Amino acid sequence: MQTLTVATGPYPVLSLMVxxxxIGALLLAIPALRGQARGLGLVIALVELGLGIWAAILFDPRAGTAYQLAETRQWIPxxxxxxxxxxxxxxxAMLLLAVFLVPIVILASWGEIPADRQAGFAGLILALEAFIIVIFSxxxxxxxxxxxxxxxIPVYFLIGRYGGPDRHRAAIKFLLYSLAGGLVMLIGVVALAVYGSGGEGNYLIENLSQGLTSSTDATRGIFVTFLIALAIKAPMVPLHTWLxxxxxxxxxxxSVLLIGILDKIGTYGMIAIVLPLFPEAxxxxxxxxLPLAIVGIIYGGLAAIGQDHLYRLISxxxxxxxxxxxxxxxxGNQIAAVGAMVYMVAHGLSIAGLYLITGFMARRTGTVRISELGGIARVMPLxxxxxxxxxxxxxxxxGLSGFIPEWMVLTGSFSAEPVYGLLALLGVIIAAVYMLLPYQRVFTGAPAPERVGSQDLDGRERVVVAPILVAMLVLGLAPAVLTGxxxxxxxxxxxxxxxxxxQPAAMAPVTEGSSK
Structure with a gap:
């Protein structure tokens, strides 16, 4: 059973980040401020980024698995x-990824969301950001x-109000899948109230991790409720079709927020909640x-190869x-586990780049159909x-962000289970096909006459893309900023x-404050 320690933070920085x-979302709901929605939303997102940097400064990397910057207040005794x-x-790491990408998404939306609808869009994003902070802490x-x-709620409206022509159906499908997972998880949450230690702090992870009073079969049943909900969010095959x-x-x-950040709740929950609470299960x-993970690697890659729609391909x-x-x-290998966590961040960066750049291209060409594109590199080299x-x-x-985590997962998998490592290696080969073949079809060759003279990335779009590319390069060349x-x-x-x-020995709280 895991032993989880808690170090109380000197400042309520996490509550401030929520x-x-x-507050920003509420301000954007005021009619008098809606005309300044773009600038106000961006400023608030940048303030949030500053708070995230402050949290990183207060965090001590020597603390092992200890919770840091902790706050505990009675809510529903x-x-x-x-x-x-x-x-x-x-x-x-997930908080920093979120606060890094949110201002980029708001700045990128200046070209895709009309000014008169920007207040609602930015307000929903800021409300979602607050929920993200709570989820990952x-x-x-x-x-x-x-x-x-x-x-x-905010994700449903972001899809249903601001998406494409079939946005309502997509929003409903997303909502139904997510609600189904949440209802299944609710069964497990209620069961924890029954089999937990009871009393004050019954739902605290560090208390529940000390052991449940349920039988092995009951514990496994609770585990399954959490795993199903998180597998939908992840998304794991065969619960992926909403994506x-x-x-x-x-x-x-x-899509950047949903796939780059929110879907990581699935893998984060497996590490932060499922494993500590249900180790035997x-x-x-x-x-x-593990076989489902391998199926996801291979199926996702093969399905990507068959797509004509760039957004679907990326998904x-x-x-x-x-x-x-x-x-x-x-x-069950430390190198692979660390690789999976670095992968969560690296994937968020690459997804941000792919979706936003594809969106910039779509606004110029009017399509993201691979069969309708070609020769884009000649007219839009950036x-x-x-x-x-x-x-x-x-x-x-x-040298780029995806290499180290994928190498770590493969190396660790080969070490623990060579068959799984070998099967996962097929995903690397398939990846070269699903990315380079579409690139060849979309960007090489002669452009269509109507594409000639199309504008390349403008100044704002370059500002949007540049930090993402730099982050990919930094993580690729200096992965120790995360692995440490x-x-x-x-x-x-x-x-x-x-x-x-x-395990490990470095579990004692090292930040100043009380431990629980």
Missing amino acids: LVPL AMGASWALGVTGLGL ARDVLLFYLVFEAML PDTAEQATPGT SRWAAPVV YTSISHFGFMVLGIFI VAGTFLFSGLASIALP ILDGVGAQTAATMTGAGS
């Missing part, structure tokens, strides 16, 4: 629920569940989860990438170059899956 975007926040290295399972459900339809209709910015389920590549993440989590850069990062070109804070969580994840018990 409060600031919520009768239910044992608490407003309890805190981050491990993984939680911090929640130490209370009931709090996690409630926000897991509440975040569906391509949603990505096809959502705006590029919405996680090992019991691994013989089923299927994500299904393949999530297969790598799940493989790294459940394979669009072609930045798309290729993002695509190469996505398929793990050495993820090693402890990776060691604990591997120890849980191998049944080695509580």
Whole structure:
């Protein structure tokens, strides 16, 4: 059983990170301020980025798996629920990814959302950002569940109000899948109230991880409820079918937030909640989860090759990438586990680049159909170059963000289970096809006459793309900026899956404050 320690933060920085975007969303609802929605939304998102940097400065990477910057306040005492926040290295990495991408998405939306609708769009994004902060820092399972459900509201409206011509159907499909997963998880949440220790702080992860009073069969049943909900979110085959339809209709910015950040709730929840609470059940389920991860890697890649729609193609590549993440989590190897967590960040960056650049191209050409494009590199060389850069990062070109995590997952998998490692290697080969073949069809050759004279990336769009490309390069060349804070969580994840018990030694709280 894992031993989780908690170090109280000197400042309520996580609560501030929740409060600031919520206030921003409310301000954008004021009619008098709607005319300044673009600038106001961007300023608030940049303030949030500053708070994220402050949190990173306060975080001590030597703390292993300890929750840092922790806050605990009684919320619903009768239910044992608490407003309890805190981050491990993984939680911090996901928060930083979110606060980095949100201002980029708001700036990118200036060209895709009309000015008179910008207030609603930016307000929904800021509200969603607040939910994201809670999700990736929640130490209370009931709090996690409630926000897991509440975040569906802004995402539904981002798809249904601002998406493509078939946006309503896509929004409904997304909502139905997500609600189904949430209802299944609710069964497990209620069961935790019954089998937990009871009383104050009953839903705190560090308390529940000390052991449930349920039988093995009951614990495995609770585990399955959480796993199904998180597998829908991840998205794992065969619970993935909502994603391509949603990505096809959502705006590029919405897809960046949904696939680049929110879908990581699935893999994050597996590491932060499922493994600590249900270690035996996680090992019991691994013989089923690991083959499903391999199926996701191969199926997602093959399905991507067959797409004519670029947004759908990118969504299927994500299904393949999530297969790598799940493989790294459940394979029982520290290198693979750390690789899976770095993969979560690297994938968020490459997805941001691919979707936003494709969106910039679509506004100029009026289509994202591969069969209707060609020769774009001759008229839009910056669009072609930045798309290729993002695509190469996505398929793990050495020196870019995707290489180190994919190499770590493959190496760790070969070490633990050579057959799974060999099968996953097929995904690398398929990836070269699903990315380079569409690039050849879209960007090379002679452009159609109507494309001649098309404008390349403008100044604002270059500002949007540049930090994403730089981040891909930095993570590719200096992966230690992430692996250093993820090693402890990776060691604990591997120890849980191998049944080695509580690991690592650096578990004691190191930030100033009380521990629980």
